[in-house]
Every structure is written in structure tokens, then in C-alpha cells.
Amino acid sequence: MKNEGVQAIIGPQTSAEADFPVHLGQKSQIPILCFSVTSPSLSSSHTPYFIRATPNDSAQARPIAALAKAYNWREAVAIYEDTEYGASFIPYLRDALQEVGSQILFRCVLSPMASEKLITKELNRLMAMQTRVFIVHMMSSLASRLFLQVQQLGMMSKEYVWIITDGISNHLNSMDPTVKSSMQGVIGVKAYIQESKHLAKFTARWEQQYKEEYSNEKEIPDLNVFGLRAYDATWALALAIEKSGTEAANFRQPIPGKLAGNMTDLSTLRISISGPKLLRAILESRFRGLTGQIRFINGELLGSKFQIVNIVKEGVRDVGFWSPESGLLRGWKIRQKEKDLRRLIWPGGSAVAPKGWVVNPNGKEKLRIGVPFTHGKFVTVEEDPISGAQRVTGFSVDVFAEVVKVLPYNLPYELVPFGDGHGKTF
Template sequence: MKHEKVQAIIGPQTSGEAEFLANLGDKSQVPVLSFSATSPSLSSSYTPYFVRGAVNDAAQAKPIAALLKAYGWRQAVAICEDSKFKSDLFLYLRDALEEIGSRLQYKSILPTFASEELIGQELYKLMTMQTRVFIVHMSSPLASRLFQKAQEIGMMSKDNAWIISDELAGSLSSMDPSAIASMQGVLAVKTYIPKSQRLANFITRWKHFYSAENTTKFKVPDLNVFGLRAYDMTWVLALAVQKSGTTALPFQQQSTEEEIGNFTDLSNLGISPSGPSILRAILGTTFKGLTGDIRFINGELKASTFQVINIVKEGIRVIGFWSPVSGLSPVAERTQENKKKGYTANMADLRPVTWPGETAVVPKGWVIPTNSKKLRIGVPIKRRYQEFVKVERDPATGRLQVTGFSIDVFAAVMEVLPYSLPYEFLPFADSEGNSAGSYNDMINQVVQGNYDAVVGDVTILVSRSNQVDFTPPYSSAGVSMIVPLQKEKRTKAWTFLKPLTWELWVITTCLFFFMAFVFWVLEHRINENFQGPPIEQLGTALYFSFSTLVFAQRKNAFSILFLFGKFKYFVIDTLIYFLPITV
């Protein structure tokens, strides 16, 4: 800028380089166009002459958060390089995770030139935590050593989930094969570049050009997104210069005589007269590039679609896509179905993943940490109602066994928690294994800090609620009655006989014969109807006894005692028949 009087600059690759040149370009009004500086800390709001020809790192925060939501991970650990340009991503990622109910539990920072020992120490520290979802954002040389060390100590096995950022995913083609081998099962969000015939022709020309310039037998390296962006930004600058009609004009110098000849002074570089017109032309340039539609909004490329990839033995496998409108989707194009669904972030929107350890089982995102402190759960010793809580020891091993309905409910709740919560049961017992007191005494152990919680059939009382917190009731106590179920008889014609028990039938029959005998004794001497052969006398007596309740007797009785007995029999017989029914 001081000697060549450049009108525009293209190519600062790192965010650190871009920041330095952006400040110089802003002082001299020279546009600085970068195709790989992705740090959110670089903004045209502070340095208007800086133009980002890449996607801002902040744009990948929502795709990463969508992955955590899809797989049900509530916590994650960030691993980044010790640079303000790397850690800026996690400021936006923290906000994106809070929107879905997740959070960053811890952020691990590694120096750019960290030793193997330091990397190992930090990974061992992460192993003591329960979270097993790791989000990595760093340069490819440091990431290569990180994943190789992680594989060495066993952190690239099942129950672990790793997600790498777009910058690192774009550098996979240039990484050492041994480093790629240690990254099996890793997920990544990567800028999506739609396939086109123009892109295929360019890659073919690139391979021919590289082979002609390099006579070695090394494999032609694949062009990553940054190489394609560099080509597109070169076209952007060329079109902008052509559109603005800029010619080589000298800078307007503002230095004093004392400062003339001081070629290390960067505070007086002069001002480019064509810089403002070139900047306006760059920001107004739109065309179809190799990487897709080129359009600048607020001094940087418009956020594009990301693809979600899975690193496997066979290479890189695309498992889905993410867009700001549709969220996660198995296809890149926005179909009619996606328009109806709107923004979604579900596991069903992605293809199956091969996770670390070559397993298809989705990691829970947490494990029981090696240095965790277990919750102390008090349980009552009961002699009755052991269906709720039963405490016993295995006579062979002496191991404590706690079972029952309350224990099953507690275990079911712990199972659905999205994080690990180790616990142990402690019986509320004395030295002899008997109950150490009442339920109030057991509740008091929580107040004193001897127990963290109590599980059992504990009744919720006001006095107890003033000391501890209770869960909502999961069972209500009450009195129930069990009765046998009998099949109803459909025939109702003989319902009137139900009150007549067999005892009543026996008594009635005995009275029938008894009254017949009384009638015969009272009447056979004076009434000729009761005289004659014995069989006729028996029939007459039985007939009189039966006809008492049916109709008036056609044969007359002459004995006063007989008439009294007949009335008495009528009254008794009536009571016998109707009394059970009224009761």
C-alpha cells in the first residue's frame, strides 16, 4: 500500500491477518476482500472497507444447535483454540442453545501450539465430566493432534458425540489420513455448495493445471470451499473494477516532511481516491459463482445452506441439510412438503449416522462421571406394606436390595432424566437392622443433611412440608371393597320364589302335616266327613290343611277348637309366607 499504491486487497486468509489489513484499508480507503476470514469480530460496521467473501461463523450456531435438539442433547462442551477469533463463535452458540433449552456446560481452551501432554491433560479433565457432546472449533493442525489423542485415550468410542465447525470441515480434504482415521463417527456442519456443470468443468481444468505445473506423482488435492471462494472473489473484484471504471491513480499523501522517508510508518499511508467507488461496486456485485449465488448483505456474503456430514471409514457421507427457513431436512432443495412443515429440527429429518465406536445407537450425551458424588437416598425399614418399599440383604453376598412400588417409580423418573444422576439407597435403620425411628425422624434426616432425599410411602403433611419439599402424589390411599361377581339369571318368572329358603320350605311342610293331624283329631269323632276308611280320613285331613290358604272349604267343620285352630294356622302360615319378603 505504501510502495505499490494498490487500489484493493484480496486474500487475507486468517481472521488475524484480515483484522490487521482491514484497519489499514479503512485508514487508506482501500477495500480488503477476504474469502476465508470468518470470525464474527470482523465487521464492516467497524471497518467499512472490509468485505467478507465468506459466511460468518455466527451463521453456523443455529445448525449446530439444531443437531443438539434433534438428538436430545441438553448439554455440550466447547473445545476451541486460544484465539479471540475462534472463541467468538461460542458467544452466538450459547444464545442458540438457550433458545432450544440446552447449554454449554464448559469451554476448554487449547493454545495453538499446545503440547501433546497439555492436550492429554485437558482431555482427561473432560473425561471426569458427565457431558459427552463435544463441539470443536479450531485450526486443522491443532484439531489433528486433538482427535488423535482423543482416540488414544478412548474418547472416540461409543457414548461420545463430536461435532466440528464449518472451518474445520472445509479443511478435511487437506488433513493427514491418520488424522481423518481418528475422526470416525464425527459430525460436521459444512457450507453447502450446489453441484453444477460449471463447477465440474472448473475442477477438471484445475486438475489438469495442477498436474501440468507439478510433475510429482502426488495426488491432486481437492479444492475446498475456501479455494472456490477465492476464485469467486477474484471475479467479484474484477467485475467491480470494470464496473467502477477505476484507473491507477496516486494516493493522496498527508504526511509531513519529517515523516517522508520513514517507510515503517503505517499511520500515513495516504488515501486512495478510487477506493470508495470500488467498494460500492463490490457490494453491488451479484452473479452466479462456483459456490452459488454471490450477494453481499451488510458487507458479507448472505448466509447459505449448510450440509450435515458424517465422517466414516469410506469417507464423508452427507446425512442431511440445514437452512434458515426449513431447518433440518434430508434434501437441500426446499420442497413443497418442507414449506408445509416449516422449521423443524428432528432426528427423523436426518439419515442414519455411524457414531464413534462404529455404532448406530445415538449417544445419550452423558455418562456417569468417574469422580461423581452419589445422591444419598433414604428408604424406610418396614414390617408392613412392603409392597411400597422392601429392604433386604442378599444372604450370600450381603448386598443391599431395595424393591417396591415407590422404588420403581423413582427409578423410572431417573431413567428419563436427560443427564446422569448417580444415587445410592441408605436404609433408615439402627445397628441391628431395625427401623431407627418414625417417618418424621426420617424426614428430619434430610433437614440435617444426612440424606439428600427420601423415597417411600411418606404421607404429605403440613408439618413435614414446612421442612422439606414433596413431589406431586403418585398414589392415593383409600378403602376399597371387593365383591364376587355373579352372573345374572335372565329368567324372571320365578323371581318371587327367591325369598323362600329351603329351611322355610321344611317348616311349611311340617306345619302342613301337623295341622292335618290336628284337624283329624278334633273332627273325626263328631264330623262324618272325617270318618270312614283310614285312607279317606287322611285325604280329608290333608285337603282341609291345604285348602286353608287357597279357598273356602266346601265341607263344614263343627268343632269350635277346630275353627280356632284353623284361624291360628291361617295367621301363622301367612306370617311365614310374607314375613321374609317384607324383610
């Protein structure tokens, strides 16, 4: 900013990196367009020269809550990284869950530099709880290490629910195959990008250019949503510069401060005269980009539709969508607008939706139910003539088994015959 006289900045890439340059942009009246900074802690209401060219993380709290409501999950555990990016999303998630009658029962906070030993320790604590619904919000690098430990501990099995947010879902295609293999059954929420001719043509050009520049590469990497949003942000800035006529940089010197001779002093930063005009032009952007309609409301990109994905052996499946107007849907077409999702594959390969919690987390103890040794219409206790094992059958037993199936939790039990069949008990 001091030496080059930049008029605007596109970036930085992460929420953790954004705070300082956004502060500098505000001081110098230089617009900062961020295409991957999603943390709600950064807001244009406090720093008007910060423009979020990507949806705010808070928007994905409602589709996650819709999943909890659809499957009647009353409690969940939030697992997030110990950064502003991780922590700032949780209040919105808490409020969204409360609106549908659910709640965050426990919060597990992990440092981005957490060791495998510490991750394992925290997961063991979670495994001892009754709740089996886990919502993970962190950068993909930490998530990769987390899910490898999850699988190793046997927590990617039946009765478990794992939901990942947009920051992880958008990087699934670039994750190591071993990591994706450990995430089979996970549900992901990600911003919806509608297919279009414009996007298809751009993708074709990208693939052709990549082949020409990297002819020795066998595979062409996928363009993730952040690459597309970076392209749209660049277009928004270019159109705004053309519209506002601010091609030439124009600055004025600040009023000298006490440390004006110190080149690291922020008081020496020049102030952009054309900055306010360029900012207005960016905020008035209206065009069709690669990711959809580009329009800013209160300094943030308009967009609130989400896609629900399911990680399976074959890769990542689209299982539905969410919008504020319609909630969860199988698809956008009229004939697909059922108020549910396509069939999901849950952890452990199960096709049955988990109930969300278990009575006995360690799975070692069962509810022991005494059954009189009898031969009636409703309950019969028989002894195998060869093994001597006792088997309990009958109408009442069948009814009890069906009731257990519809309980909102897992109930391990064991039927224990007692007595001698002639009224005597021991």
C-alpha cells in the same frame, strides 16, 4: 501499498492475519476482500473497506444448536483455540444454544501452540465431567493434534458426542489419514455449496491443468471451499474494476505527519481516490459464482445454508442439511424433507444417539440396588447350580431396564439380591 500502488487486496487467509491489513485498507481507502476470514470480531460496520467474501462464523451457531435440540442435549462443552478466531464465535454459540434450551456448561481454551501434554491434561479434566457433548472450534492444525489425543484417551467411544465447526470440516479431505481415523463418529457442520454445471466444468479444468503441471503426481488434491471462494472473490473484484472504470491506479498524498520522513509511519500511506467508487462496485456485485449466488449484504457474503456431515470408516458422509427456513433436513428435494437427518454413526461405532451425559463419569462405580431373595411373579432371584452366581429376572426387572434405557443419561447399575427367601434379611 506504499510502493506498488495496489487498488485492492484479496486476502489474507486467516482471521489472525487480517486485523492489521484491514486497518491499513481502511486508512488508504483500499478494499480488502477476504475469502477465508470468518471471525465475527471483524466487521464491515466498523471497517467499511473490509469485505467478507465468505459466510460469517456466527451463522453456523444455529445449525449446531439445532443438533442439540434434535437430540435433546441440554449441556455442552465448548473447546476452542485461544485466538480472536476461536473466542469471537463462542458468544453466538452460547446464545443459539440458550434459544433451544441448552447451555455451554464449560469452556476449554487451548493455545494454538499447546503441547500434547497440555492437551492431554485438559482432556482428562473433561473426561471427569458428566457432560459428554463437545463442540470443537479451532483451526485444523490444532484440531488434528486434539483428536489424536482424544482417541488415545478413549474419548472417541460410546456415549461421547463430538461436533466440529466449518473451519475443521472444510479441511477434512486434506487431513492425514491417521487423524481422520481418530475422528470416526464425529459430526461436522460446513457451509453448503450447491453442485452446478459451472462448478463441474471448473473442477474438470482444474484437474486437467493439475495433471499437465504435475505429471508425476498420482493423486489430484481436492479443491476445498476456500479455493472456490478465492476464485469467486477474484471474479467479484475483476467485474467491479471493469464496472467502475478504475483500471488505472489513482492516489493522493496524505497530509504530512510529524513522522512523514519515516517510511514505516502509517501517516505516509497514500489514499486511493478511486477506492470509494471501487468499493461501491464490489458491494453491488450480483453474479453466479462457483459457490453459488454472490451478493453482499452489509459488506458480507449472503449465504446461510449448511451441510451436516458424519465421519465414518469409508470417509465423510453427507447426512443432512440445515436452513433458517426449514431447520434440519435429510435433503432439499420435497420427498426428502423429513425433519431429521439420515442415520448417523456415533463414536464407538454405535448407531444409537448418545444421551449427552453420564451419571458416573469414571465408569467404575455402579448404583447398587437391593433385591429381596424371592421367587414371585414380578421378581425372581435364581442361583446358578454350577457357578453359584445369582441372577435376577422377572417383570419388574424388565420394566426397570426399559425405563433406564430412556433416561436422558447413562445409569450404570447392579442388582444385588439379599435375604434368605423366607423373610429374613441380613
